Amino acid sequence: MPRSASTNRELREKSRERILAAALEVFAEKGYEAASISDVTQRAGVSRGLVTYYFATKLSLAAELLDRWLDGIGAILDLTGTADERLAGIIDGTLMAAASTLPIQRLAISLMMQPTTHPVFAEVESAKSTRVTQIEDAIRSIFTERGAADPAVEEMLLRATLEGVTVKLAIYPDTFPVEAVRRRLHASYGLPIPTTPLPIASPPVDRLRAR
Incomplete structure (x- = not known):
């Protein structure tokens, strides 16, 4: 049949x-x-x-994986609540995603930075321009509600900070103190200190070393 x-x-x-x-x-x-x-x-x-x-081609495979990575970031558009609650959600969601999807995080970082594949990332980002702009505006609206003098700079700084954390976590997954960094990020934005840890491995603060 x-x-x-x-x-x-x-x-x-x-x-x-x-x-x-x-x-x-x-x-x-x-x-x-x-x-x-x-x-x-x-x-x-x-x-x-x-x-x-x-x-x-191999490039088209990479482009599809990057496309999905950008879609994952777009999940922040579904966050609800006060500005503080949404900001806390972005921080926690990014840390959770970085820790639980290390292969795609490593690949995305690699493809973004390598001279031969950066144009692929740029092309995918351009194709997703509307989505990326929505993500940027969603973060900027949070800082606008919080009374920031320059929400655009705050958005760029937050993303740069979280992307830097993701890079370190991708390099040092066994020694990166996720929970301590999470608490420090919450404190730096004047958010309530989390009382419940994220459900991911988090070694104590010591030194970042590859294993």
Whole structure:
């Protein structure tokens, strides 16, 4: 009995997701430059033709992963509550995402910074221009409500701080004191100190060392 159109769509989507998951694993393990489409094909357990059917080049795979990373950041648009509650949500949500999705965070940082792939990031960011602007404006509205003299600078500073934290966490996942940094960030913005820790590993403050 022939498969229905909906079943075929579901199978195609599953194959596409399997390829993307494999690409993320391979890029995270080998680095984007060293990884190949053949590596992705082998990891996904599919034919090369199927990979190239969905993603013509390795760059297109990277672009899709970056696209999803930007969509993840866009989750802050769903935050509700007072300005302080939304700001606390951004801080906590970023730390949670950084700690629980380290492979995609490492890949995004790498692709943004490498000269050969930075243009891919710029292209994806440009394609998502409306979404990125909405994210920026959502953060700026928080600082406007809090009475900041320059909400745009505050937005850029917050994002730069959280992105720096993400970089350090990606480099030192076993020794980065997430909870201590979280509490310090809350305090720096005059937010109530969290009473419940995030459900992620957080070693005590000592020294950042790779293991």
